[in-house]
Amino acid sequence: MARALLTILASYVIGGIPVAYLTGRLLRGVDIRERGSGNAGASNIWQSVSKAAVVPVGLAEIGQGLLGPSFAIASGQGRAVQSLAGLAAIAAHNWSPFLRFTGGRGVAHGIGFMLAVSRPALAAFIVISLAGVRLRAIPQFVGLGVAAAPFAAKIAGQPASISGGMAGMAAIIFAKRLLANEPPAPPERNRVLLNRLLYDRDTAERETWVRQEPDA
Numbered sequence: 001m002a003r004a005l006l007t008i009l010a011s012y013v014i015g016g017i018p019v020a021y022l023t024g025r026l027l028r029g030v031d032i033r034e035r036g037s038g039n040a041g042a043s044n045i046w047q048s049v050s051k052a053a054v055v056p057v058g059l060a061e062i063g064q065g066l067l068g069p070s071f072a073i074a075s076g077q078g079r080a081v082q083s084l085a086g087l088a089a090i091a092a093h094n095w096s097p098f099l100r101f102t103g104g105r106g107v108a109h110g111i112g113f114m115l116a117v118s119r120p121a122l123a124a125f126i127v128i129s130l131a132g133v134r135l136r137a138i139p140q141f142v143g144l145g146v147a148a149a150p151f152a153a154k155i156a157g158q159p160a161s162i163s164g165g166m167a168g169m170a171a172i173i174f175a176k177r178l179l180a181n182e183p184p185a186p187p188e189r190n191r192v193l194l195n196r197l198l199y200d201r202d203t204a205e206r207e208t209w210v211r212q213e214p215d216a
Contacts, residue, residue: 011068065112083165
């Protein structure tokens, strides 16, 4: 039990390290949460900091989601611990304890989690997400790919602790989509929540959203 708790805790701490935020500070001296989408993740690095940096940042975030579950597998711990370690990393990224519980969306960390414990879920996610790239509807199809992950794991015959972990991943990612880093103001709450669910942003108009700058 102690080893399992330490594995989950270590995965949480590692997952919470704000790689994209630190990259924004290092490369441009900016708080990435005040730029573009406000997302402290690889996608906002692309939009607001450096296109060249998105690959190392994205790979680092995938690694953060991969590390805890992989250690649990390598050390012979059960499927439930593997899933909890992955979920801890995603939750820590989305609500980082190092950023006053703000953060990113958790998709890259989720990819690392799926890579470690559910290749069928990862395959379904990739196929659906690539369809979104083709159709120029990336946020919608990434959401569909995340939602499909638990079903893919179940259909592939993986244990309930793994398909349940995929369902937990989807719940965490969609919760952060809706909550973002700030709750929507009451007058436009319903419209903003719908935009967040469909487009992963507060407005349907993409260019205005991704090019936001800090208030003067």
